[in-house]
Amino acid sequence: MTITADVIVIGGGMAGVSAAAELSSEARVVLLEMESSVGYHASGRTAAIFIRNYGNETLRALNSIAEDFFLNPEGVSESSLLSPRGQLMFAHEAELDKLNTYLEGAEGMETLTAREAGDLVPILKTDLIVKAAYEKNARDIDVDRMLQGYLKLLKSRKGSVFTDKKVIEITFKDGVWNVHAGTEHYQAKVIVNAAGAWVDDLAKLANVATVGANPLRRSAAILPKPEVSGFEEWPLFVSASESFYAKPEAGTLMVSPADEDPVEPHDAWVDDMALAEGLHRFEQATTIEVNRLEHSWAGLRTFVEDRTPVVGFAPDAEGFFWLAGQGGYGIQTAPALSKIATELILNREPLLDNTILNALKPDRFGE
Ligand SMILES: Cc1cc2nc3c(=O)[nH]c(=O)nc-3n(C[C@H](O)[C@H](O)[C@H](O)COP(=O)(O)OP(=O)(O)OC[C@H]3O[C@@H](n4cnc5c(N)ncnc54)[C@H](O)[C@@H]3O)c2cc1C
Structure with missing residues (x-):
């Protein structure tokens, strides 16, 4: 069977689930996760803390954007996802x-x-x-409520979530990506690589240059x-x-x-x-x-070498989008990175100035 969508997100950690939920406001989204549940790997093993000043200048800017969402997580939860810690x-x-x-x-x-x-x-x-x-103002994050809230939002917007679907083959033909996972095939013009530790493996499957994750x-x-x-x-x-x-x-x-x-x-x-x-x-x-x-x-x-996330379309492959390298900040930056990813994929007016978008760009690894 072949399932078609506008966007296929590969990876059901915080990065993939939050981006899929945001994208599903305007796009038909399919999320593929190789484990039997979402949040099994890095996203389920965190210290669950939001630290405004954690990370380099780019990360500090992302943290700042994300903070507003954590305090008022509209669509994801009815109350703040943060509680006092310091x-x-x-x-x-x-x-x-x-x-x-x-x-x-x-x-x-x-x-x-x-x-x-x-x-x-x-x-x-x-x-x-x-x-x-x-x-x-460093605060605890309710990571489970956050992940489940994004998942619920995605499903309420008619997004499809398939677990136990390990992506094993990715090909590109006539402007369309064909993704083979489990016994199924999926097709979309855009795929989002949110596979956490496996992002470079996924890129190799798709014949796309890796980013040194x-x-x-x-x-x-x-x-x-x-x-x-x-x-x-x-x-x-x-x-x-x-x-x-x-x-x-x-x-x-x-x-x-x-x-x-x-x-x-x-x-x-x-x-x-x-x-x-x-x-x-x-x-x-x-x-x-x-x-x-x-x-x-x-x-x-x-992490990639400069310890800054990689967010944007691959310079060498049409419709292949990187959402990678979140390092030790992937929960606290997810609200910002999922919105940025959505703006770039849906070609909306950007939320951030170019300095930050450029710092995230995958083409910074090119020659
Ligand atoms: C001990 C520890 C403490 C941390 N504390 C914090 C913290 O306090 N605050 C914070 O912000 N961050 C923290 N982090 C970092 C945070 O956990 C990560 O940045 C974040 O979870 C990354 O999310 P992700 O979705 O990219 O990766 P993951 O959660 O790993 O998700 C990637 C998903 O892709 C799936 N996948 C991979 N390959 C395939 C394939 N071929 N087909 C289908 N699916 C595939 C995997 O199964 C996985 O579920 C911590 C990390 C650790 C380890």
């Missing part, structure tokens, strides 16, 4: 430059002394801290609830060199070694050594001794 970044002597660099161009951050940092997170060894900074593994562990009163109110706390970060998570403490090991695209699992080393760094910076883990997991954060 982010505390602290520097030991050797990390001072890193903290100062982070603060350049940052908005809404206040500088704190070591004592003030300790008031926020009492388990920190404050005698090691030389400077800290606090972003009060690198999946980097990041692990996380859940520790038992610390016996410290008020712990649920702690902000996310992170060392300025990102040697680890931690945050309260549904009555437990999530700690990530902030590892970035290059791997092939796969169903990621924790590297025990990376986790043990990260937990050791956490122990050195805090008064907590880690004796037991409740649970651990890993996910892939996929």
